[in-house]
Amino acid sequence: MGPRHRAAHHSRDWRLARRSLASWQNRLAVETKGAEHVENGFRVDINQILTHVEQSQVMSIFFPILGKSLLIDLRHDAEEGPYVTLAPMAASVEDRLNEFGELRPHFGKPENMLAVPWVWRVGGLKDSGVLAILMRRMDETGSREAGRTCEECYVTLLQAERDQQLAIVKGDGFRTIWERK
Numbered sequence: 001m002g003p004r005h006r007a008a009h010h011s012r013d014w015r016l017a018r019r020s021l022a023s024w025q026n027r028l029a030v031e032t033k034g035a036e037h038v039e040n041g042f043r044v045d046i047n048q049i050l051t052h053v054e055q056s057q058v059m060s061i062f063f064p065i066l067g068k069s070l071l072i073d074l075r076h077d078a079e080e081g082p083y084v085t086l087a088p089m090a091a092s093v094e095d096r097l098n099e100f101g102e103l104r105p106h107f108g109k110p111e112n113m114l115a116v117p118w119v120w121r122v123g124g125l126k127d128s129g130v131l132a133i134l135m136r137r138m139d140e141t142g143s144r145e146a147g148r149t150c151e152e153c154y155v156t157l158l159q160a161e162r163d164q165q166l167a168i169v170k171g172d173g174f175r176t177i178w179e180r181k
Contacts, residue, residue, distance in 0.1 A: 049116055053133050056114035061125070062089050063118050066160050070153055073100055074137055075107045081143035084150045086157070103175050120130050122157045 053059065062069040069090065073083040084105060090096040093115050101109030118125065125131045131154060137144040167173050 005116070012106045018088060031084070048128055050133060052114050052116075053130055054137075058100055058110040058112070059114040059116070060090070061116045061118050061130070063122065063157065065119075066157065067162060068157065068160065069096070070157065071096075071100070073104060073107070073110070074141060075110075076141050076143065080104070080106050082138055082141050082146040084138070084146050084153060086153045122154070123155065151162070
C-alpha cells in the first residue's frame with residue numbers, strides 16, 4: 001500500500017470513527033430525556049435522580065468513565081457558603097463522607113449523602129435538568145460564587161469528556177483489540 005492510499009485509508013477511518021462517536025452521543029442525548037433508562041442492565045429513573053438532587057444537601061455525582069466526582073455541599077450559614085468542586089473519585093462512599101467532614105469541619109461529617117454514578121454523557125446533566133436544579137438551589141443560598149464554581153466544574157467536565165473521546169478516536173492511551181494486517 002502506497003503512502004497516498006494509506007493516507008486516504010486513514011482519513012476514511014478517522015471519519016468513520018467520528019461519525020460513530022457522534023451517533024453514540026446522540027443516542028445518549030435521547031436516552032437521558034426519558035424518565036426511565038436502562039444502562040448496563042440497570043434500570044435508572046431520571047425523575048428519581050431529580051427528586052433526590054432537589055432534596056439532598058450533600059451530593060457526589062461521579063463520572064466513572066472520567067474518574068471524577070462533582071462534589072456539592074449546600075449546607076451553609078453566615079460564615080460559610082455552599083461548597084462545590086471537582087475531585088478524583090473516592091474509593092467508597094464512607095471515604096467521601098469523611099472527606100466532606102474534613103473539608104468542612106465547621107459543619108462536620110454529613111449524616112448522609114446522595115451518590116449518583118453518572119453513566120451518561122456530561123451534557124446529560126444539563127439536558128436532564130440536574131444542572132438547573134443545582135444552580136437554582138445554589139442561587140437560593142445567596143451564593144453567586146458557588147453557582148459560578150458549579151458552571152466552571154461543568155465546563156471542565158465537558159472538556160475532560162471531549163479530551164477522552166478524542167483520545168479514544170486517536171487511540172492515545174488505549175490498546176486495540178484487533179490489529180490490521
